[in-house]
Amino acid sequence: MSPDDPIIRMEGVSKFFGDLKALDHVSLSVASGEKVVIIGPSGSGKSTLLRTINQLETIDAGRIVVDGFDLTAPSVDICQVRTELGMVFQSFNLFRHKTALQNLTLAPMKLRKTPRDQAEREAMALLEKVGIAEKADRYPAQLSGGQQQRVAIARALAMNPKIMLFDEPTSALDPEMIGEVLEVMLRLAREGMTMVVVTHEMGFAREAADRVVFMDEGKILETGHPGTFFGNPTHPRLRQFLSQIL
Amino acid sequence: MPKEEKKQITIIEVGDGAAIPVKSDQGLVSAWWLAFVGAILCMAGLVIFKSDPYWRILKFLPDGILVTFEVTFASIGLAIVIGLFTGLGRISPNRAINLVASTYVEVVRGIPLLVQLFYIYYALGQFYAIPAMAAAILSMSVCYGAYMGEVFRAGIMSIDWGQTEAAMSLGFSRRQAMFYVILPQAWRTILPPVGNEFIALLKDTSLVSILAVSDLLRRGREFASSGFQYFETYTLVALIYLVITLILSRLVGEMEKRVGKYESR
Numbered sequence: 231m232s233p234d235d236p237i238i239r240m241e242g243v244s245k246f247f248g249d250l251k252a253l254d255h256v257s258l259s260v261a262s263g264e265k266v267v268i269i270g271p272s273g274s275g276k277s278t279l280l281r282t283i284n285q286l287e288t289i290d291a292g293r294i295v296v297d298g299f300d301l302t303a304p305s306v307d308i309c310q311v312r313t314e315l316g317m318v319f320q321s322f323n324l325f326r327h328k329t330a331l332q333n334l335t336l337a338p339m340k341l342r343k344t345p346r347d348q349a350e351r352e353a354m355a356l357l358e359k360v361g362i363a364e365k366a367d368r369y370p371a372q373l374s375g376g377q378q379q380r381v382a383i384a385r386a387l388a389m390n391p392k393i394m395l396f397d398e399p400t401s402a403l404d405p406e407m408i409g410e411v412l413e414v415m416l417r418l419a420r421e422g423m424t425m426v427v428v429t430h431e432m433g434f435a436r437e438a439a440d441r442v443v444f445m446d447e448g449k450i451l452e453t454g455h456p457g458t459f460f461g462n463p464t465h466p467r468l469r470q471f472l473s474q475i476l
Numbered sequence: 477m478p479k480e481e482k483k484q485i486t487i488i489e490v491g492d493g494a495a496i497p498v499k500s501d502q503g504l505v506s507a508w509w510l511a512f513v514g515a516i517l518c519m520a521g522l523v524i525f526k527s528d529p530y531w532r533i534l535k536f537l538p539d540g541i542l543v544t545f546e547v548t549f550a551s552i553g554l555a556i557v558i559g560l561f562t563g564l565g566r567i568s569p570n571r572a573i574n575l576v577a578s579t580y581v582e583v584v585r586g587i588p589l590l591v592q593l594f595y596i597y598y599a600l601g602q603f604y605a606i607p608a609m610a611a612a613i614l615s616m617s618v619c620y621g622a623y624m625g626e627v628f629r630a631g632i633m634s635i636d637w638g639q640t641e642a643a644m645s646l647g648f649s650r651r652q653a654m655f656y657v658i659l660p661q662a663w664r665t666i667l668p669p670v671g672n673e674f675i676a677l678l679k680d681t682s683l684v685s686i687l688a689v690s691d692l693l694r695r696g697r698e699f700a701s702s703g704f705q706y707f708e709t710y711t712l713v714a715l716i717y718l719v720i721t722l723i724l725s726r727l728v729g730e731m732e733k734r735v736g737k738y739e740s741r
Contacts, residue, residue, distance in 0.1 A: 286641055313647035323642035327661045337646040340656060382642075389646055 243292035254448035267435040270445035316386030324370040331366040356384040376407030396427040540695030554617030559624025584622035612684035631666035671728035
């Protein structure tokens with residue numbers, strides 16, 4: 231793999247839910263270090279697209295290559311590939327029976343056999359980074375939504391992934407908590423992490439994205455630099471969508 | 477599609493192990509206390525004021541109580557193991573495993589326990605005789621394993637699928653996710669109904685008395701028929717079963733209260 235090769239390459243990806251075509255021959259490449267923001271109306275397939283990248287959704291046609299691994303090859307060890315893909319969910323999905331710290335240490339200790347003290351040290355550093363170290367011993371139910379999502383981001387980072395996937399990370403949050411999560415994401419973006427983000431936060435897209443992708447009815451309709459994308463949208467569906475949400 | 481974080485509300489069908497406590501049961505004079513104190517006083521009264529034959533009967537029964545507990549504990553232990561695998565099989569994405577587990581549950585639930593006991597001891601005994609005690613434990617655990625399988629399945633399914641997805645996104649396999657993330661959470665939902673199954677099983681062990689296993693009921697029968705004192709013997713046998721299950725149902729109730737949420741630790 232040459233350094234110029236994209237770290238994620240999707241070619242002609244299709245996905246059906248019964249008769250519904252969720253993804254319709256979608257092709258998308260993401261370069262290492264690039265931040266791609268995917269927007270679109272509900273049911274446009276943007277979350278499905280994101281979830282195919284770590285194979286939480288399997289695909290019916292096409293090809294996805296992540297960091298040199300062909301995900302459609304029968305020989306691929308998907309668990310191995312997933313350790314390189316951090317994922318942040320809309321509903322946080324923190325392990326409810328584990329403290330914040332234990333949420334971070336579980337995967338490194340069980341999957342990488344990292345010794346406990348080292349795993350805990352690294353976990354504390356990550357919790358520090360997302361500004362929540364003082365809540366390390368709290369259970370998820372004792373944390374606010376914003377705090378839970380920051381722990382979830384730290385948990386995804388604990389396996390040192392090369393790519394971070396965000397699936398509407400602020401959609402389940404009360405408005406006053408969105409800022410603290412976006413701040414963490416912006417910091418991550420500035421540090422050079424490769425990020426694919428599905429979101430309705432256009433402010434984040436403007437500020438952090440190298441490229442914005444608009445999806446509707448399972449297709450990518452428009453792709454562009456945020457400046458031209460928001461300043462001069464060409465596709466009528468995108469214009470309509472932007473006028474509705476802005 | 478923003479969705480609220482779902483509160484985990486789980487309803488697992490309660491078996492016939494214990495009465496479901498309702499608000500009005502909470503007072504000092506509850507049905508439980510009435511039954512418990514009544515049963516104890518009744519037993520004490522009979523033994524003290526009419527020690528012949530009641531004291532003689534009472535002395536005759538402890539061996540049977542021991543056997544009843546032996547059958548109960550051995551069966552519940554096996555049933556929990558069978559139930560765990562059945563529950564996992566019932567939710568397995570593998571069609572074949574799923575079908576085997578589901579068929580087992582359907583078949584066992586459709587045949588009365590008494591018939592299963594006869595079948596394993598007498599019918600299969602024609603080809604390969606096994607000791608009565610072993611036949612009893614085998615029948616009880618095969619039967620309750622099926623019911624327990626449903627308890628495990630419901631408990632596992634009560635855990636949000638997002639937990640599995642989160643574990644898999646970190647690199648855990650499905651099996652690892654089940655082991656490290658789902659089961660440690662599901663036991664809180666599973667424990668109370670398992671307690672109820674335990675009580676139901678203890679009562680159902682009285683059926684094994686027909687296989688020449690000397691449990692509480694069988695010992696009672698032996699005593700009763702030797703002296704034709706049916707009323708006296710079966711009164712005591714019934715009271716002993718009642719006291720045991722009342723104590724156990726209380727324990728299950730306490731357990732249910734304590735199995736709280738994670739933040740309350």
